[in-house]
Amino acid sequence: MKRSEINAVIRDVDGFLQEYRFHLPPFAHWSPDTWTAKGNAVRQIVERGLGWDVTDFGRGEFERSGLAAFTLRNGSLADLQAGSGELYCEKVLIVGVDQVTPLHFHWTKTEDIINRGGGELVVQLYNVSEEEGLAESDVTVRTDGIARTVPAGGRVVLSPGESITLVPYCYHTFWAAEGTVLAGEVSLVNDDAADNRFHEPLGRFPEIVEDESPLFLLVGDYERYCVLDS
Numbered sequence: 001m002k003r004s005e006i007n008a009v010i011r012d013v014d015g016f017l018q019e020y021r022f023h024l025p026p027f028a029h030w031s032p033d034t035w036t037a038k039g040n041a042v043r044q045i046v047e048r049g050l051g052w053d054v055t056d057f058g059r060g061e062f063e064r065s066g067l068a069a070f071t072l073r074n075g076s077l078a079d080l081q082a083g084s085g086e087l088y089c090e091k092v093l094i095v096g097v098d099q100v101t102p103l104h105f106h107w108t109k110t111e112d113i114i115n116r117g118g119g120e121l122v123v124q125l126y127n128v129s130e131e132e133g134l135a136e137s138d139v140t141v142r143t144d145g146i147a148r149t150v151p152a153g154g155r156v157v158l159s160p161g162e163s164i165t166l167v168p169y170c171y172h173t174f175w176a177a178e179g180t181v182l183a184g185e186v187s188l189v190n191d192d193a194a195d196n197r198f199h200e201p202l203g204r205f206p207e208i209v210e211d212e213s214p215l216f217l218l219v220g221d222y223e224r225y226c227v228l229d230s
Contacts, residue, residue, distance in 0.1 A: 022182065032214055047076070052068075053070065057101075057203060066096075066101075072091060074089040094181070105169055107168055110168060111185055115159060118182050119176045119180060121174055124173045126152050127170065132197060133199075134152065143158070143162060143164050
């Protein structure tokens with residue numbers, strides 16, 4: 001993706017969140033220079049991957065296959081391994097109409113995806129086969145605590161206020177209908193580097209063409225701009 005495209009997405013998302021009075025933490029709007037000046041004060045933000053996440057999954061078609069998100073809080077893998085501490089993650093996701101997040105599952109993470117407002121969120125589901133392909137069996141999930149079974153490839157449509165719980169080894173893909181969706185994700189500790197298994201080989205983060213300066217940093221930019229003591 002071009003940096004100019006990413007900047008435009010963030011501007012649009014920021015305006016959308018303001019319409020819904022969904023407020024982000026102060027660091028969401030820091031300049032790159034501010035990040036550099038913070039030093040070790042931002043270590044936890046950097047190490048836990050909090051902040052802006054805009055991706056086209058390496059396909060170069062953000063409007064058709066992409067996602068804009070902001071990670072608000074995230075525990076550490078050390079806490080997860082110890083079974084104590086901050087074992088949770090929270091994200092806000094902005095899902096465009098017919099904008100698909102590709103089919104994937106997680107080996108470790110259980111997550112609730114919540115439609116917090118806007119249009120309808122369409123979630124398509126498959127169980128995982130022994131070869132990590134798509135099984136032909138029915139899929140049982142819970143929507144707001146109520147068990148619900150759909151056939152392989154079946155869809156669950158979430159209206160505002162509704163949610164779905166997705167457990168490990170459950171393939172899922174989603175997109176919005178009838179309007180952009182303000183979605184939430186509440187989950188176990190999130191590890192985007194190692195806990196996403198896409199059905200088709202894809203890149204989780206975009207390759208960026210730097211045609212202009214960053215408006216706000218993405219999580220993937222921290223390595224270049226944040227100066228942490230070793």
